[in-house]
Amino acid sequence: MRVRRAGASALLIECRDGEQVEAWRVVLERRREAGELRVVDIVPGARTLLLDGVEPDAEQLLASWPEPGGAAAARDQGPLVEIPTVFDGEDLADVAELWDLTVPTAVELLATTGFTVAFCGFAPGFAYMRGLGEKFGVPRLDSPRPRVPAGSVGLAGGYCGIYPTASPGGWRLVGRTAETLFDVRNEPPARLGPGTRVRLVPA
Structure with missing residues (x-):
């Protein structure tokens, strides 16, 4: 995983594949719901995740969190x-x-x-x-x-x-x-x- 700045208030997470994108999306959505991450939008792509409207310390937060596992369990939880x-x-x-x-x-x-x-x-x-x-x-x-x-x-x-x-x-x-x-x-x-x-x- 690689994190890049995208403008003044966005981060782009570059993932190795779609499985990692999905795993990160689920984790980030949960952390947002728990109040651990302040972000306006989480936008997944084929191999990227755009976090739009993040706080200045978001990059440091991401670096401190463990990388999520696979997305198999996440697929069983969506509507x-x-x-x-x-x-x-x-x-x-x-x-x-x-x-x-x-x-x-x-x-x-x-x-x-x-x-x-x-x-x-x-x-x-x-x-x-x-x-x-x-x-x-x-x-x-x-x-x-x-x-x-x-x-x-x-x-x-x-x-x-x-x-x-x-x-x-x-x-x-x-x-x-x-x-x-x-x-x-x-x-x-x-x-x-x-x-x-x-x-x-x-x-």
């Missing part, structure tokens, strides 16, 4: 959201071929995988979900689609994501859901936040 999913995506057959599986077996894998939201980005409410692992990572499309419908379930690299709104996109589509995942009238607007556990339930 669980089940997403009814129709597995009929345009790229499902291609994904199954890349995995050297039949389509029904690929669907079973997706439906039985416990996903965890690692971070959000790309578009408001777009959650990058870990769970498949590197073994089942797939490349993005060579040419992004100009429009991907809202609710489309896609894969890219080792992540699974659900498009909260219609937008261009290069992820491989494996299914779709009618669930609303982002609404500015809700609090919070995004239904899937970092640490949330997700299951894709065949509909």
